[in-house]
Amino acid sequence: MSTGIQDSLFDTPATADDAPTVHPLATGITRRALAADAWVDLRPGWLTGTVGLFDRLRRSVPWRAEQVRMYDATLPVPRLTAAYPADTRLPDPLLGELRAALTDHYRSALPEGFASAGLCLYRDGRDSVAWHGDRIGRGAYRDTLVAIVSLGAPRVLALRPRGGGRSLRFTLGSGDLLVMGGSCQRTWDHAVPKAPGAGPRMSVQFRPPGVL
Numbered sequence: 001m002s003t004g005i006q007d008s009l010f011d012t013p014a015t016a017d018d019a020p021t022v023h024p025l026a027t028g029i030t031r032r033a034l035a036a037d038a039w040v041d042l043r044p045g046w047l048t049g050t051v052g053l054f055d056r057l058r059r060s061v062p063w064r065a066e067q068v069r070m071y072d073a074t075l076p077v078p079r080l081t082a083a084y085p086a087d088t089r090l091p092d093p094l095l096g097e098l099r100a101a102l103t104d105h106y107r108s109a110l111p112e113g114f115a116s117a118g119l120c121l122y123r124d125g126r127d128s129v130a131w132h133g134d135r136i137g138r139g140a141y142r143d144t145l146v147a148i149v150s151l152g153a154p155r156v157l158a159l160r161p162r163g164g165g166r167s168l169r170f171t172l173g174s175g176d177l178l179v180m181g182g183s184c185q186r187t188w189d190h191a192v193p194k195a196p197g198a199g200p201r202m203s204v205q206f207r208p209p210g211v212l
């Protein structure tokens with residue numbers, strides 16, 4: 001089954017100096033309930049004017065090649081990453097604004113707020129991340145929230161019940177927000193499949209304290 005949003009490249013055509021705008025989160029969010037008390041919120045076009053941000057981050061972030069990463073297994077991960085643990089300086093003030101807006105909006109579900117930021121760069125359609133849950137730390141045993149802001153070329157973020165089953169595919173365009181909540185990290189897996197011909201795409205994941 002194919003479902004979810006289509007590319008929402010609200011900010012095309014755009015130039016590198018277009019003004020970034022963070023739109024209100026109170027409007028435009030759609031929640032989709034999943035099995036096992038998991039859910040996904042989608043807010044297409046949360047951020048517009050993303051071209052400059054994408055370019056700045058691509059240039060200024062100290063991207064590192066991931067050799068291996070532990071989920072349930074050790075996996076090779078073809079993409080570049082950068083980690084910004086809680087209380088470290090984010091690579092762009094706009095990311096601080098996004099994190100504050102997310103913390104504010106999800107306060108009743110997540111009183112502790114969002115803390116860390118993880119950045120991933122998928123250089124082209126050959127980069128990807130395999131099926132996994134964000135189950136290092138608290139996500140392994142408690143409900144939690146993981147918020148993903150997509151920048152750059154549209155890519156599919158797929159979700160399927162842990163251990164297999166029919167997958168849901170959400171095409172995320174530049175500036176779109178997807179939030180996984182409830183039991184999602186324990187009971188569902190997610191992946192960014194390879195996409196031949198795709199352009200560069202970045203994701204910024206905000207996580208609460210103790211979730212990796």
Ligand SMILES: O=C(O)CCC(=O)C(=O)O
Nearest residue numbers: 120129134148157192203
């Ligand atoms: O790039 C994405 O949208 C997903 C990244 C992800 O799932 C992760 O780094 O744990």
Ligand SMILES: [Fe+2]
Nearest residue numbers: 132133134190
């Ligand atoms: Fe993940």
